[in-house]
Amino acid sequence: MRIHIIVILLSLMPSVAWQANAQQERHIRIATEGAFPPWNAVDKSGEPIGFDIDVGRALCERARLSCDFVTQAWDGIIPALTVGKFDAIMAGMSITEKRRQVIAFSRPYALTSNYFVVARSSNIASLGSDTKVDLSAKTEENSALLQKLKTNLQGKVIGVQGSTNAEAFVQKYFGDGVDIRVYDKQDNLNLDLVAGRIDAGLADFSVWKSFLDTADGAAVELYGPRLSGGLFGPGIGIGLRKTDEELAARFNDALEAISLDGTLKKLSVQWFGTDLVAE
């Protein structure tokens, strides 16, 4: 507890220090992927749209930042941030220990919950729905469910987007038991699910939701337990350079403000049809 207080005091100190110039406008560039709807996508004219973008704009308004959104391929997004091509990442990126070794994160602005989706034609033995597995809690119930999931998916072809927690999960828990196909974009994974090249896919619920709502989405269904915790991390945060503490503080303050006044919840309902913000 005492450490917490010290940490809070320490984090307040710089904010007090630049209180005087807090009103100063700063121009920043925020990177997004543009191919991960409804988090982020590009509209017909190539402009980025989505939950990330709307939250970003709301935050920038609060934090008196003038923000430009740029699109950047997912698998190079972290190195590009560290070398200074842009100042922040808002691309539905979950906060993980591995990423924290390289970049800093704001506090989470949304929660994550990963699900498998299987093609209806794939004949995978059914598994009870409405179950949950928290990977950070090592209970017997959890490991039994995971074991069952592993047995049912044995030998199947599973698609994941590269460099995501979903890929890390499949590699770690299923390993050689399944044929893992790594896609550069979620859109391409969806196409192959419909085409029948792969039997199942693993991704965040929000991603599946927008796909299940389309006509093609009728060919697939959600499968198995909700996966969270552990290597999936505490939620979705804004990626920042470790040296840019000023920006982190500004974003955290602004996040608190838009979460308290209900803006964040409103945007979540608008883009996901459900509240992904509340605990």
Add this chain to the structure above:
Amino acid sequence: MNLSLILDVLPLLADGMILTAKLTTVSIILGAFIALPLSLMRTSSTVFLFVPVLVYTFVFRGTPLLVQLFLVYYGAGQIDWIRSSAAWVILREPFWCALIAFSLNHAAYTTEILRGGIRAVPFGDVEAAKALGMSYALRTRRVVLPAAIRLALPAYANEVVLMLKASSLASTITLMELTGSARKIVAQTFSPYEVFISAALIYLGITLVISHVFAKFERHLAKHQQRNSQTGNSRLAEMTATIRRPRLPGSVSR
């Protein structure tokens, strides 16, 4: 920059390297089998033979390989009657889709390279073969193709190296070849410099092997010329002399 990481990553890229080598080798072999008859059709004077080949090479050389790859992989997967046909057994697999796109693309370039070689065969050689009563097939086999292949070899070696590098596009359709594996490791280590330098070193190594093999092959095919050059009557010198001769009278400096 971390030098030891460059070395540490090399063995992790072995699987990717094998897939890259496999894709390149099979595409080149398939491409050669397609290109050989097509280049003969392309040099034919019959419209029905050369126009279809012209259209084929125009389409495949005029569009990016990535687009062709996507059309074969994602395009075919979109069409219902292809998915229910027997061809789906092959088109379902990313490896085969990559091979189809790569070998068709490679064959289009090779056809044009070989056409250039065939066109460059000295007309006198062909005339002489005709005068000896050789049939088209015999003439092509004994006179035209050996000379054409020798002439086209340097350009073809270049095209093979280009194919090796183009195979990196396979990672966009879930095949984890060398570049794909490197990108995956970058995502895990967040050290793009070291990992991509490792991948580049492997590509350089393979390219070195390819150019060495072709250089040897070129020397092997040119053996008869070396023998001639000892007598001071190189055929190459003779050829260049023939080319130069008509220009001499009009030359101001002479």
